[in-house]
Amino acid sequence: MSSIKRNTISDGVFFNSVKDSRFKTMKISVNIIVPLAEETASSNALLCGVLTRSCKAYPDFTILSKKLSSLYGADLTSSLRKSGDRQILTLSASGIDDRYAFDGESISKELSTLLCGTLFEPYLNGKAFVESEVEQERRQLLDLIDSEFNDKRIYATGQLVKNMCQNEAFGIKRYGTAEGIKSVTPTSLYDTWQNLLKSAVFEIFYIGDSSADKAQEVFANAFSQIERSPIELTNKVIRSADSVNHVTEEMELSQSKLVMGFRTDSAVPDEDVNATRLMCAVLGGTANSKLFCNVREKQSLCYYCSSRFDMQKGILYVDSGVEGDNLEKAEKAILKEIADMQSGNISDFEIDTTKMAVINSFNSTNDTVSGIDSWYTSQMFDGSFKTIDELSTEINAVTKEQLVDAAKKLTLDTVYVLKNK
Structure with a gap:
């Protein structure tokens, strides 16, 4: 690129x-x-x-x-x-x-x-x-x-x-x-x-x-024909959550939804943002992730279960579709996977495969003009623009210790449940 x-x-x-x-x-x-x-x-x-x-x-x-x-x-x-x-x-x-x-x-x-x-x-x-x-x-x-x-x-x-x-x-x-x-x-x-x-x-x-x-x-x-006075753009980042807010909503549906929001104490342009990004992918961002393999496949608690990291706000989301009877079990299972990461239960295989998956996703954006446009426009507020090779090098340099530290910074802020009446 x-x-x-x-x-x-x-x-x-x-x-x-x-x-x-x-x-x-x-x-x-x-x-x-x-x-x-x-x-x-x-x-x-x-x-x-x-x-x-x-x-x-x-x-x-x-x-x-x-x-x-x-x-x-x-x-x-x-x-x-x-x-x-x-x-x-x-x-x-x-x-x-x-x-x-x-x-x-x-x-x-x-x-x-x-x-x-x-x-x-x-x-x-x-x-x-x-x-x-x-x-x-x-x-x-x-x-x-x-x-x-x-x-x-x-x-x-x-x-x-x-x-x-x-x-x-x-x-x-x-x-x-x-x-x-x-x-x-x-x-x-x-x-x-x-x-x-x-x-x-x-x-x-x-x-x-x-x-x-x-x-x-x-x-x-x-x-040059316009008189301009650009407004200052700001972005508020809340570093951690003091308490957990539980919100439940009911409506007629066949599959309940469980969404959990965590504060990560990491957002651009922090130096540890790539460690948090990779930690999120290990947790639930790939087909080899902990949430997919353990919560969805082994325990069969969710129809889908994945995580996503918003680097601008420093928020990590865990998003799942669950049978109503399994909501409490699924929430506990998700929190257990995070606790395991915090205690250092992350294998070299998980780290290596996740790094490859993340870097492959980077490379896929380089295949089209629109993909390149999206790659750079997504970095408008990061403080600098990085090429795929530059960011891939940074991802590959993330260590297991950094992943564990990133996991330890997670604090649960809000749990939202949408379930059948």
Whole structure:
């Protein structure tokens, strides 16, 4: 994997480029980063989708689609996520690399211009967005909320986060609330857009073989026309839990859900974050993990049982699907596996196979342009960007003693149970 080049092109606006000659395509992503807040999350989420539906130069979806088709079938998308106490709106454009275009046409310049059009010159009705487009995007967001409620695994994890982080911004969903989405108007959405242009932090990523200079120039010129005052981004990390909060919810379902949230006392950019990441994988991140082999396979207490580490918040999740009669047994079995790790019960085989699995997952991201984009965008708040080789070397250097120390720092914060009525 190639290393990344980073330039500041405006106040709070950073242009990052990675040159890779293996692909015939390129990708540009504009990440708009703001604090995750209850008052603005829903409006920001709605705006994210509306911006890629049209722009002043291409005022409806049909005309915009024709433009994308003329650029050798280019693609324009939007996505929304949260990272720690930050909300990230992403506008992405992908297409063929410049070297494959006819007559010296620069696809990177065209797509950068199109992205700037959606961002800086959206299709407006005076000082308001077009109502029909707002309504279409509102309906899609509300459908997304319904779909997440119907997927009980996603719902249970969301409820764990909501209860565990109720006094933190992280407890807010990435799209806010259904009530917040319903309350947004075309006029209030215009105010949201204006505020983002002035106060958000922008991280732009260019992945491709051709020079990124033309794309960078387009964005630099566009941002030079905007008076900016970027907001400070913060992230609250709670190091340990003083007590355990048990939350139980009942509804009609066939399979109960048990989700446990632990504070790890480790988050980026701490030096021990890789030890915690590997410890989490040994616990429940691979097919050879303790939770999979012992709790699921040997004891047959769960339909699935895995762990995941959020490096921004320093939270480790254990997520399982359980028969209602086995909830208490499953919780005790999970805690026993953690206690075993804390006492040093980790074999060389478990460590070696987990390191290989983790590094293989790193390498798999290097197979596509989108994977490389995801690799680097996931490190925006880590303090520095690392290549796969650099991070793999750090993972391989983690010792058993460091894994045991990481396990000893775990403190159980919240246990959420969703069971049948």
